[in-house]
Amino acid sequence: xxxxxxxxxxxxxxxxxxxxxxxxxxxxxxxxxxxxxxxxxxxxxxxxxxxxxxxxxxxxxxxxxxxxxxxxxxxxxxxxxxxxxxxxxxxxxxxxxxxxxxxxxxxxxxxxxxxxxxxxxxxxxxxxxxxxxxxxxxxxxxxxxxxxxxxxxxxxxxxxxxxxxxxxxxxxxxxxxxxxxxxxxxxxxxxxxxxxxxxxxxxxxxxxxxxxxxxxxxxxxxxxxxxxxxxxxxxxxxxxxxxxxxxxxxxxxxxxxxxxxxxxxxxxxxxxxxxxxxxxxxxxxxxxxxxxxxxxxxxxxxxxx
Amino acid sequence: xxxxxxxxxxxxxxxxxxxxxxxxxxxxxxxxxxxxxxxxxxxxxxxxxxxxxxxxxxxxxxxxxxxxxxxxxxxxxxxxxxxxxxxxxxxxxxxxxxxxxxxxxxxxxxxxxxxxxxxxxxxxxxxxxxxxxxxxxxxxxxxxxxxxxxxxxxxxxxxxxxxxxxxxxxxxxxxxxxxxxxxxxxxxxxxxxxxxxxxxxxxxxxxxxxxxxxxxxxxxxxxxxxxxxxxxxxxxxxxxxxxxxxxxxxxxxxxxxxxxxxxxxxxxxxxxxxxxxxxxxxxxxxxxxxxxxxxxxxxxxxx
Numbered sequence: 266x267x268x269x270x271x272x273x274x275x276x277x278x279x280x281x282x283x284x285x286x287x288x289x290x291x292x293x294x295x296x297x298x299x300x301x302x303x304x305x306x307x308x309x310x311x312x313x314x315x316x317x318x319x320x321x322x323x324x325x326x327x328x329x330x331x332x333x334x335x336x337x338x339x340x341x342x343x344x345x346x347x348x349x350x351x352x353x354x355x356x357x358x359x360x361x362x363x364x365x366x367x368x369x370x371x372x373x374x375x376x377x378x379x380x381x382x383x384x385x386x387x388x389x390x391x392x393x394x395x396x397x398x399x400x401x402x403x404x405x406x407x408x409x410x411x412x413x414x415x416x417x418x419x420x421x422x423x424x425x426x427x428x429x430x431x432x433x434x435x436x437x438x439x440x441x442x443x444x445x446x447x448x449x450x451x452x453x454x455x456x457x458x459x460x461x462x463x464x465x466x467x468x469x470x471x472x473x474x475x476x477x478x479x480x481x482x483x484x485x486x487x488x489x490x491x492x493x494x495x496x497x498x499x500x501x502x503x504x505x506x507x508x509x510x511x512x513x514x515x516x517x518x519x520x521x522x523x524x525x526x527x528x529x530x531x532x533x534x535x536x537x538x539x540x541x542x543x544x545x546x547x548x549x550x551x552x553x554x555x556x557x558x559x560x561x562x563x564x565x566x567x568x569x570x
Numbered sequence: 571x572x573x574x575x576x577x578x579x580x581x582x583x584x585x586x587x588x589x590x591x592x593x594x595x596x597x598x599x600x601x602x603x604x605x606x607x608x609x610x611x612x613x614x615x616x617x618x619x620x621x622x623x624x625x626x627x628x629x630x631x632x633x634x635x636x637x638x639x640x641x642x643x644x645x646x647x648x649x650x651x652x653x654x655x656x657x658x659x660x661x662x663x664x665x666x667x668x669x670x671x672x673x674x675x676x677x678x679x680x681x682x683x684x685x686x687x688x689x690x691x692x693x694x695x696x697x698x699x700x701x702x703x704x705x706x707x708x709x710x711x712x713x714x715x716x717x718x719x720x721x722x723x724x725x726x727x728x729x730x731x732x733x734x735x736x737x738x739x740x741x742x743x744x745x746x747x748x749x750x751x752x753x754x755x756x757x758x759x760x761x762x763x764x765x766x767x768x769x770x771x772x773x774x775x776x777x778x779x780x781x782x783x784x785x786x787x788x789x790x791x792x793x794x795x796x797x798x799x800x801x802x803x804x805x806x807x808x809x810x811x812x813x814x815x816x817x818x819x820x821x822x823x824x825x826x827x828x829x830x831x832x833x834x835x836x837x838x839x840x841x842x843x844x845x846x847x848x849x850x851x852x853x854x855x856x857x858x859x860x861x862x863x864x865x866x867x868x869x870x871x872x873x
Contacts, residue, residue: 376809387848544697
């Protein structure tokens with residue numbers, strides 16, 4: 266293998282790993298947008314809460330209290346993060362989305378979730394303080410080598426967990442009755458209601474699933490982030506860009522865009538420097554909006570463009 | 571009409587009296603900040619409230635005003651007022667650039683595009699170190715007027731002038747045009763309104779006003795770092811407009827005053843301060859959807 270080829274493969278591998286992390290965060294945003302046409306700005310903080318829940322489960326509960334080996338404790342921490350995210354999803358639906366839903370307003374729920382975001386960030390600041398936490402995954406220590414390509418066991422785990430989450434989500438949407446009902450609600454809430462589907466329940470379910478994904482995303486991102494109460498904010502702007510590039514509310518588009526942004530980020534770090542990542546991603550976003558405002562995979566949604 | 575003729579002298583009196591009511595340098599500083607926030611809220615309200623364009627990127631224009639004016643004065647030795655004029659023009663032009671996106675995008679798409687616009691501006695400020703000093707920041711910036719009270723009179727006077735300007739604008743046929751675009755762009759276009767042109771007008775003017783506010787910020791704080799123009803700043807402006815009452819003239823002014831003084835008054839609550847701020851923002855949206863102005867009107871009518 267030539268040096269250049271090895272470099273390209275190596276960065277692509279890094280990019281896919283990063284992309285999977287972004288997909289976990291962006292999928293939740295796109296799911297909520299799909300059924301509710303709303304943006305949840307507090308999604309970023311669900312990621313942070315997930316990361317902290319995972320950190321304390323892995324370092325305190327798992328290893329100290331339950332006496333698990335650290336690898337098992339980290340796996341358990343993902344479950345804790347999932348639970349924390351799901352709970353936050355329930356809470357934000359009850360407090361913001363459900364009461365504001367039928368006013369047909371796109372701005373106010375957005376502002377209310379910004380309020381939730383400020384509240385959550387400062388609550389965590391009070392609990393955890395501003396100093397970044399060290400969150401080491403036991404899987405980061407193992408390095409796997411194939412030819413001249415290196416990657417950590419952690420990145421394999423991240424890709425595996427994301428792939429499992431995406432597969433489970435697809436299976437749920439395609440093959441279960443609830444998934445079908447959910448797609449019906451996304452397509453036309455009122456007609457779905459007439460068919461005997463309870464839209465309130467399904468919207469709540471979607472938000473819970475989306476938030477649980479954010480929680481798990483937090484557990485996976487924890488070891489990568491500078492883990493402070495404001496950590497999620499660094500990921501969320503990129504997740505918004507991904508959701509738009511993929512086409513708002515479109516799951517396949519989001520997944521492809523997430524991986525694409527991950528790969529672009531890896532190559533930007535290699536060739537331009539890490540300071541320019543956000544710049545490159547958002548210039549791509551604006552170009553995308555001009556050239557193809559419906560996203561990578563076009564859908565109906567013409568009212569927005 | 572009559573009440574408006576009375577309102578301006580009263581506003582002038584209140585502005586003149588405020589520094590005498592708040593004697594400490596600290597509170598006089600907050601007054602300057604408040605006047606700047608009023609300007610910013612007015613600028614965003616023109617785009618968001620009257621034209622109905624979901625703009626999350628207003629902090630970018632505030633930043634352009636601050637950086638262009640400061641760099642022209644420090645690096646190129648311009649006079650403050652000439653530099654400010656150039657900075658306002660630069661911000662206005664950038665507003666037109668964002669309007670180019672607004673012509674094609676609506677709702678949440680525009681929201682994220684404008685957010686992207688703010689992120690790009692922020693990143694350029696960080697990365698273009700030759701010009702902006704990056705994260706190190708620019709230090710020792712002098713205000714155009716030495717005394718805090720003088721600076722307050724200057725910014726508050728400008729805010730009042732801008733208020734009167736926008737007030738007259740939205741009462742004119744131009745205001746009707748902007749509102750028509752807000753309510754239904756397609757029907758407005760069918761009546762012969764050039765929506766693209768008027769959106770560009772609103773974005774450009776709104777951006778220029780935010781840029782004007784930006785000219786006074788660096789001298790007031792004395793330093794200039796990119797973090798002052800984080801996207802959170804856009805959210806704060808939006809919160810002011812919403813809390814006060816979007817699409818009314820006085821609403822954003824009230825919102826700016828409340829949201830400047832509220833965090834200061836909550837200082838006694840220490841760490842809980844911003845938690846209360848976030849909670850208050852959420853509750854206002856839930857229980858006073860039209861902001862303080864509408865809640866007041868409802869209350870007055872029910873009496």
